[in-house]
Amino acid sequence: MEAVSRPVTAELPIGSDADLSRVRQRVRQAATDLGFGLAQQTKVVTAASELARNTLVHGGGGLMEMTSLDDGHRRGLRLSFVDHGPGIRDVELALTDGYTSGGGLGLGLGGARRLMQHFTIDTTPGQGTTVTVEAWEQGVPTARRGTP
Amino acid sequence: MTEQDTATRETAAQLVEAFLKQRREQIAQRWADAPLFRTVFTVSRDEAVEACKGVVDALAEVLAGGRPEDITAPEFATVREQLGHVAASRARGGATPAQIADDVAALRPPVTELLRAEFADPSGVQAGEAVLLLSVVMGTLRLVVMETALSAGEELMERQRQQLLEVATPVIQLWDGIVAVPLIGTLDSARSQVVMESLLEAIVDQRAAYAILDITGVPMVDSLVAQHLLKTVAAARLMGAECIVSGIRPAIAQTIVHLGIDLGTVVTRSSLADALAYALARQGIAIPAPSASRVSPS
Numbered sequence: 001m002e003a004v005s006r007p008v009t010a011e012l013p014i015g016s017d018a019d020l021s022r023v024r025q026r027v028r029q030a031a032t033d034l035g036f037g038l039a040q041q042t043k044v045v046t047a048a049s050e051l052a053r054n055t056l057v058h059g060g061g062g063l064m065e066m067t068s069l070d071d072g073h074r075r076g077l078r079l080s081f082v083d084h085g086p087g088i089r090d091v092e093l094a095l096t097d098g099y100t101s102g103g104g105l106g107l108g109l110g111g112a113r114r115l116m117q118h119f120t121i122d123t124t125p126g127q128g129t130t131v132t133v134e135a136w137e138q139g140v141p142t143a144r145r146g147t148p
Numbered sequence: 149m150t151e152q153d154t155a156t157r158e159t160a161a162q163l164v165e166a167f168l169k170q171r172r173e174q175i176a177q178r179w180a181d182a183p184l185f186r187t188v189f190t191v192s193r194d195e196a197v198e199a200c201k202g203v204v205d206a207l208a209e210v211l212a213g214g215r216p217e218d219i220t221a222p223e224f225a226t227v228r229e230q231l232g233h234v235a236a237s238r239a240r241g242g243a244t245p246a247q248i249a250d251d252v253a254a255l256r257p258p259v260t261e262l263l264r265a266e267f268a269d270p271s272g273v274q275a276g277e278a279v280l281l282l283s284v285v286m287g288t289l290r291l292v293v294m295e296t297a298l299s300a301g302e303e304l305m306e307r308q309r310q311q312l313l314e315v316a317t318p319v320i321q322l323w324d325g326i327v328a329v330p331l332i333g334t335l336d337s338a339r340s341q342v343v344m345e346s347l348l349e350a351i352v353d354q355r356a357a358y359a360i361l362d363i364t365g366v367p368m369v370d371s372l373v374a375q376h377l378l379k380t381v382a383a384a385r386l387m388g389a390e391c392i393v394s395g396i397r398p399a400i401a402q403t404i405v406h407l408g409i410d411l412g413t414v415v416t417r418s419s420l421a422d423a424l425a426y427a428l429a430r431q432g433i434a435i436p437a438p439s440a441s442r443v444s445p446s
Contacts, residue, residue: 021334024368042368042399043406049370050407097408107371111407 010066014055014081023052023064027079030066034075036137044077044135047115050108051081051131057102059083059129069134076117076136084128091121160277161211164263164285167278168208171262176200178258184251188237199234203227207285216285224292235297248297252290256283317343319350326427327356328420330395332365340376344383351389358427359384362420364395374409381414390415390430394423 009030012023027048031041048064055062062083069076088094095113100106109131113119118134168175179185180196189196209223210216238248263282267275317339320328327350329343347359361377363369369377381391394417396404404411417423428435 017336021336024334028367039399039402042403045368046370046403046407049368049372053370053372105371105375105409107408111371111409114406114408115403 009068012064012066013061014052014063014083015061016056020049020052020056024049026066027077030068030077031135034068034077034137036077036135040135040138043115044079047112047133047135048079050112051079051133054108054131055081055083055085055129058088059085062128069136071136074137076134078132078134080130080132082128082130087125087127087129088121088123089125091123160274160281161214161216163274163278164282165208165211167263167266168204168211171266172201172204174262175204175259178262179203179255182251182254182258184234184238184248184255187241188234199230202230203289207289210285210288211281216281217288219288219291219295221288224289228292228296231293232296232300235293236300239297239301245294245297249290249294252293253286255289256286259286317346319346321350321354321356322360322424323428323431323433325354325356325431326358326360326424327351327354328360328362328424330362330365330420334368335363335366335373335376337372337376340373340380344376344380347380348383348387351384351387356389357431358392359389360392360394360420360423360427362395362423363393363400364397364420366395366400369400369404369409371407371409374404374407374411378411378414390427392417392423392426394418394420 010026012026013019014023024045028041028045031044036044052064055064059081060083062081062085065078065080065082067078067080069078093099095110096106097110098106109121112131112133116133116135118132120132121129122132123129176197177200179200180189180193185196185200189199206223206227209226210221213221213223215221235248238251239245243251260279260282263279264270264275267278269275317329317331320330322328327347329347331343333339335343343361347361350356351359361380363377366373377393381393384391392415393411396416396418415426417426425435
């Protein structure tokens with residue numbers, strides 16, 4: 001099923017710690033407006049927090065694009081985190097739990113993948129990274145998309 | 149810019165500077181009635197006039213300094229503080245930054261009018277040059293006011309942020325040897341540093357054997373927050389205190405599991421009450437179980 005995407009609803013800069021909390025607030029607001037349950041709101045906000053911090057720490061800053069989605073049955077939220085940093089040389093390795101290049105726990109990228117329903121990474125070494133995630137309203141249980 | 153242009157400009161600068169010095173009193177009198185000053189100096193009009201004279205003097209000095217477009221010109225320094233006060237008190241009165249900018253812009257027409265009147269031929273080239281230069285320096289003044297107002301706002305925010313850091317992390321003694329920190333809001337690196345320090349100090353001061361970190365008020369636990377919690381727990385452990393993390397709500401618990409954070413080494417409880425009961429039991433203090441006869445009125 002093809003998701004109908006509306007125009008970008010928001011574009012937020014990611015350049016400082018204060019921007020991270022603004023990202024969290026806006027994403028929580030958007031998730032609430034879409035009618036996401038409390039557990040899912042928390043998951044989306046947490047994933048956004050992880051990915052925005054990656055954009056800031058590893059990508060040297062960038063921006064987040066937030067788009068609301070509607071496939072006719074459910075509503076969803078797409079978040080794209082765009083940076084023009086060094087890129088990720090080995091995506092599989094970066095997704096491995098416990099692997100870190102920044103002194104953290106090494107769970108951010110893999111964790112965000114598990115928290116969201118759709119996850120893609122587009123990265124070119126030296127050019128930058130775009131991580132796109134989607135979360136869909138979880139009312140009626142539906143077939144899972146891809147690996148959890 | 150040709151040599152002749154430079155020369156015209158210099159003369160224009162000298163003209164306007166001389167005009168500002170000569171007509172200082174008139175300009176100040178007119179400005180004192182403008183909203184920017186009138187609404188701030190409500191008690192005494194003389195005070196407003198004095199403030200306006202200060203601004204006129206500063207503008208004359210800026211022109212003498214030859215940098216009418218430079219908002220960092222040192223000649224503005226003398227009036228910067230006063231303009232900051234004026235803008236700040238306008239802002240406190242409910243004026244938006246746009247309104248304040250308009251207020252400053254409103255100072256230009258009266259002084260331009262006075263300047264034009266100085267010339268025998270008000271539509272001549274010389275008058276045009278002088279008015280243009282005056283407009284430039286007035287535009288710079290507007291930017292100076294805005295910049296001063298904004299940086300005052302930033303200072304305020306920074307001060308509030310610092311206060312929040314201190315306020316938001318009280319360490320409470322719950323029982324002899326048991327301390328608790330109710331965490332509220334997002335646990336960023338600065339907050340978690342303050343939390344860790346005040347908790348460790350409390351452990352020493354109160355000779356606490358148990359420290360409870362209550363995260364009921366934390367909206368989200370991501371891997372960085374979890375890392376901060378784990379570090380705090382580890383530091384408390386080094387001090388000989390056992391840490392209990394309480395207030396883990398269902399949504400947070402699910403998120404932690406999905407993220408793959410291992411809190412296996414940490415004692416966790418869903419509520420602060422449970423954490424306190426655990427700590428008391430570990431200290432050998434028996435508390436009677438909640439009364440079985442707790443009847444809820446129907």
